[in-house]
């Protein structure tokens with residue numbers, strides 16, 4: 054399939070060296086996007102976490118051990134494996150900005166996209182969502198509630214982009230040239246250590262543009278050719294090395 | 309042309325809004341709604357409701373700190389919490405409890421009305437009945453009334469203390485925290501005045517001993533440390549477990565649990581050897597003390613930190629222009645006065661008191677009520693020491709115990725024995741907003757409104773380098789039959805004829821703002837924090853005014869297994885159980901079904917004879933817990949790490965019955981001469997369960 058050319062490419066650069074693994078981003082995402090709370094979440098294949106924080110280990114024994122945390126949203130791949138396999142065009146990458154969409158009413162729940170996504174960024178509603186009495190009062194007006202049988206995933210808080218553009222129009226600015234931080238997803242907004250950067254990867258005025266070009270920046274499983282719009286950043290070589298499948302003697306990116 | 313382009317783009321955006329499934333305006337939602345009606349719009353799937361968006365400032369006090377948040381409201385309905393950029397304490401960040409703070413308004417664990425104990429159960433009663441029961445009990449108790457508050461920065465605790473003091477009692481306690489030992493150390497050991505804070509953001513070398521500051525000290529601290537790193541500063545973490553702070557530090561210096569103070573004195577010794585000194589009384593005694601007991605070899609033997617590393621640390625501090633050292637406990641409580649002083653002594657030797665990028669001492673706020681204790685007088689009293697005294701008969705149990713924003717029945721060391729001490733109180737009253745373990749055993753619950761439902765405030769959380777004050781108005785009226793804690797106490801005081809002079813809690817906060825010189829309407833309307841760069845004047849500082857602690861230095865490696873407890877705010881805090889929205893964040897390495905995990909490295913597991921996943925029982929002299937073994941090389945050998953926050957027996961299905969409570973294993977290891985109890989790293993036995 055022919056990939057679209059975009060003039061805006063929304064992207065993240067997540068500084069792993071600043072992430073304490075606190076999980077605030079996961080909570081913020083869940084609240085913003087109306088993911089129902091669950092009483093049991095041991096089985097991470099059955100829960101819905103658009104944003105999921107993984108623990109990384111350098112796999113050395115004490116005292117040479119090192120630990121890092123990797124928050125994983127949807128990568129909004131440039132060549133998404135998910136959308137190409139969807140039989141009903143419920144997920145596409147054809148909008149300016151490069152955010153991979155997910156149309157719930159169209160999704161027939163075949164879960165091909167879940168199998169195709171190499172980042173496990175997609176989740177299936179095995180059950181109807183349940184809000185304990187009263188808790189449905191905190192539903193935000195941003196994201197419709199998904200019923201059983203539908204696949205969902207991170208959308209970079211797309212509604213916040215809509216809002217930022219509307220605000221820009223209202224204030225007489227160009228909505229296709231948003232200022233730094235005019236649009237950021239809830240996870241980036243809330244992070245207590247400022248580990249996540251967000252902006253237009255194509256806009257030289259945005260921090261992410263510069264950061265994504267750093268020798269310490271890398272993407273997950275880059276060799277698959279998915280061309281993710283989420284970059285990671287770490288000065289630690291072992292962290293960068295775990296981002297992809299390197300051969301034993303192959304040099305890591307950034308080395 | 310441009311206009312057309314814009315129009316076309318906005319049209320696409322509208323479509324895209326639908327395709328993302330994410331809706332901003334009602335129009336889009338309506339369109340999508342129509343389209344999906346035939347396929348997925350079942351009556352049991354909640355519908356969204358819309359209205360004007362607004363943000364109201366509020367306070368998050370769910371963790372050990374207190375900071376400002378902004379609550380997003382939709383048509384007046386609070387939906388979620390964002391950061392408040394105007395609060396210097398949080399710098400716009402939010403901790404994982406704050407992120408879930410709005411949803412807690414409707415938590416199934418909320419107490420819905422006043423209740424009294426009736427046999428084995430609790431029955432709902434009216435406010436009139438509740439207040440009159442409390443009035444009668446206090447009248448009989450006279451001055452045998454005590455209080456515990458977990459609201460270390462709020463004026464509500466002061467109103468309660470004013471009531472207790474007005475009755476002639478001095479038993480006003482705050483829950484254990486980092487502030488208690490730090491303030492006792494500053495005032496008693498060094499003769500200072502005011503509350504120590506740390507200017508991390510402007511430091512170029514931050515040495516953290518024990519405390520998980522970047523993860524568990526509130527959102528602004530993590531950001532400040534990252535800012536310091538971004539401008540070339542270094543962050544060094546010494547502690548037994550590779551925690552959140554270790555993960556973002558330049559270096560993790562593993563040391564045996566509970567030996568950070570020994571490491572500090574080892575570094576102090578090296579600094580003195582390098583010619584550092586403080587020009588104050590007591591310096592030569594201090595130098596003799598550390599030279600004799602804390603030589604590199606002695607410190608290495610106890611902490612497991614190599615002598616060369618100790619030297620390296622001292623050299624890095626000496627090389628830095630603006631170093632700062634902070635000591636604390638991995639769980640934010642349980643340090644002894646002397647341990648806190650050992651950490652602070654390094655700032656003394658480095659000349660970092662009241663310096664940019666160093667320690668900054670923030671003045672206290674004067675009490676609003678005449679006769680009420682100032683915050684430092686409350687911090688000087690140690691709750692654990694008091695309840696331990698009650699357990700062994702050294703202290704008389706109070707006739708009435710009032711508990712505010714605290715859950716002592718769950719969160720104190722040796723959980724069970726502390727709960728028994730509480731039970732000895734003639735009449736236990738909880739003002740909790742939630743059915744926590746303490747409320748569940750109380751004789752009377754007069755439920756306080758949740759912070760977002762009433763007026764609330766916070767003055768300078770411990771660690772803040774500046775004086776700050778935040779006050780907030782209700783974001784929403786009470787969703788249950790509750791009242792603001794301050795108002796409940798004022799009403800009780802009034803009934804008892806102890807009129808505190810002010811009618812409502814709002815007036816109390818206004819008086820506080822006025823005392824500080826803060827603009828009340830600015831605080832409320834703009835969420836603007838009052839800040840002050842003022843540091844407290846130090847009359848006469850000296851090095852270690854009190855006798856040296858003989859026990860300081862006894863801890864450490866001796867071949868015994870030691871507990872290394874940790875705290876993770878997403879799981880909960882001393883006052884808050886896991887909020888509904890946080891269950892998702894608990895990793896499979898921490899909890900599987902009903903079983904929590906305890907972490908140890910391979911060598912320790914081999915020594916005990918257990919493997920990944922083995923169910924083990926961990927026992928100390930004070931109690932026991934169970935957990936499955938998680939092999940994690942980020943724990944020092946000989947230590948077993950357990951996360952606090954599991955094993956709730958009250959609350960709701962989101963936290964009840966998950967894992968066991970590691971507080972039960974914590975053991976009070978002694979009372980220091982300054983009235984502090986130290987706990988945190990007991991010797992344990994581990995056996996297969």
Ligand code: SF4
Nearest residue numbers: 072073075076078244
């Ligand atoms: S909120 Fe920030 S520090 Fe916390 S887990 Fe997410 S990215 Fe990491």
Ligand code: SF4
Nearest residue numbers: 127128130134135170
């Ligand atoms: S991360 Fe997965 S879900 Fe997201 S765009 Fe890529 S393939 Fe699709």
